[in-house]
Amino acid sequence: MSGHGAPQPLTAHRGGPLTGTAQVPGDKSISxxxxxLGAMAVGETKIAGLLEGRDVLDTGRAMTALGADVVSHGAGRWSVHGVGVGGFAEPETVIDCGNSGTGVRLLMGAVATHDFATTFTGDASLNGRPMGRVTDPLALFGARAVGRSGGRLPLTLVGAASPVPARYATPVPSAQVKSAVLLAGLNAPGETVVIEREATRDHSERMLAGFGATVTTEASREGRMITLQGRPELVPQEITVPRDPSSAAFPVCAALIVEGSDVLVPNIGLNPTRAGLFETLREMGADLTYESPRVEGGEPVADLRARFSPDMKGIEVPPGRAASMIDEYPILSVVAAFAEGVTGMPGVAELRVKESDRIDAMATGLRASGVTVEDGPDWWRVTGRGPAGVPGGTTVAARLDHRVAMSFLCLGLAARDRVTVDDAGPIATSFPAFEPLMRDLGARFTRPE
Known part of the structure; x- marks a missing residue:
């Protein structure tokens, strides 16, 4: 039984080429x-292109519970009437974040420096994920977490009555942890500093600056140092959300491995802290081009064209690139299965604590599909079988993980025999239009009778 109801199996079959334009949803991280931040500004923020998946909608409901006025105007257009920094009200109900690790960790940061208690919960997958990596630095501000063993949800965060600024060096690269600390620092006096040894996605820094916060970034001997001035008055914005590179990864990668494919994915965010997958694919020999590069809303974007690439070769992915593509390793491993040679993916311990243990989930499903995979605590290697060389013919467990489910459905479109995912329901958390979008490109999916 999944956290969203009865399992929804879905089968992908080998068929004709994928062709056309894929209008993927708005970027989840930015949404x-x-x-x-719209809820923490004073006045009305207008958002166009918001991702309307379950994860983001759960965050919108949380903002309402905290006192902001969040309104949908249809077709991805939303408005948020904010309450200002420090203006959140104690919620009357438990905050349910569904499947979203990003949502719950950012929300914890946002309320950690408010003098009230907030209780968070989620679905079965989220409730099994560790939260200590966020609650530990939030304790530096004076917040206190009370929850299940291992710092798991359900968890109550008691905000600091008299918050103090924090200085925190992240032990592992994590944009979620960095962002939680910066959001907490908004309602603390003085300067909050986050130091990261490896750069992670910088959407929070960009958007904080856009809303009027004073944020500086500089290199230091300790690493990349981000400094935030506390208690600003955030100014409402008009935001156009670029399309999500993590969602674009699926039609792009499917086009690379399905014979004869040619797919255009317009208006994709190419923030350098997010574009590691596309850089890696090009190094492997993928026919992937950027068309009409431009800047929109402070974020670099372009139209991506992906064509069938039968000559891709396995590579060793630099471990320093992991932070810029951590969510894309599952679909990269599928592409690697259709390349020639070995693709090594080191420095990815973070994958063990995502919505599922993604290394184990992907390795298990790939092996069942006839692909050789080796793995360790923070690395894995996929030995490719070349174009059209993956047998398939199996049913894999998605483990309540949307990216695992979509990755294996893409694999099934190019494997010799069908691949069934035991539960495609979690896909709605991040990419509710995945199935119809892929069908429009020519993907062949079936559901059991």
Whole structure:
């Protein structure tokens, strides 16, 4: 039984080429942040292109519970009437974040420096994920977490009555942890500093500056140092959310492995802290081009064209690139299965604590599909079988993980025999239009009778 109801199996079959234009949804990371910072500004923030998946909608409901006025105007257009920094009200109900690790961790940061208690919960997958990596630095501000063993949800965060600014060096690269600390620092006096040894996605820094916060970034001997001046008055914005590179990864990668494919994915965000997958694919020999590069809303964007690429070769992905593509390793491993040679993916311990243990989930499903995979605590290697060389013919467990489910459905479109995902329901958390979008490109999916 899944956290969203009865399992929804879905089968992908080998068929004709994928062709056409894929209008993928708005960026999930930016959508979460737009709602949260809009709620912390004074006045009305207008958002276009918001991702309307379950994860983001749960964040919108949380903002309402905290006192902001969040309104949908249809077709991805939303408005948020904010309450200002420090203006959140104690919620009357438990905040349910569904499947979203990003949502819950950012929300914890946003309320950590408010003098009230907030209780968070989620679905079965989220409730099994560790939250200590966020609650530990939030304790530096004076917040206190009370929850299940291992710092798991359900968890109550008691905000600091008299918050103090914090200085925190992230032990592992994590944009979620960095962002939680910066959001907490908004309602603390003085300077809050986050130091990261490896750069992670910088949407929070960009958007904080856009809303009027004073944020500086500089290199230091300790690493990349981000400094935020506390207690600003955030100014409402008009935000156009670029399309999500993590969602674009699926039609792009499917086009690379399905014979004869040619797919255009317009208006994709190419923030350098997010574009590691596309850089890696090009190094492997993928026919992937950027068309009409431009800047929109402070974020670099372009139209991506992906064509069938039968000559891709396995590579060793630099471990320093992991932070810029951590969510894309599952679909990269599928592409690697259709390349020649070995693709090594080191420095990815973070994958063990995502919505599922993604290394184990993907390795298990790939092996069942006839692909050789080796793995360790923070690395894995996929030995490719070349174009059209993956047998398939199996049913894989998605483990309540939307990216695992979509990755194996893409694999099934190019494997010799069908691939069934035991539960495609979690896909709605991030990419509710995945199935119809892929069908429009020519993907062949079936559901059991």
């Amino acid at each position: 979460h942040r737009a709602l949260i």
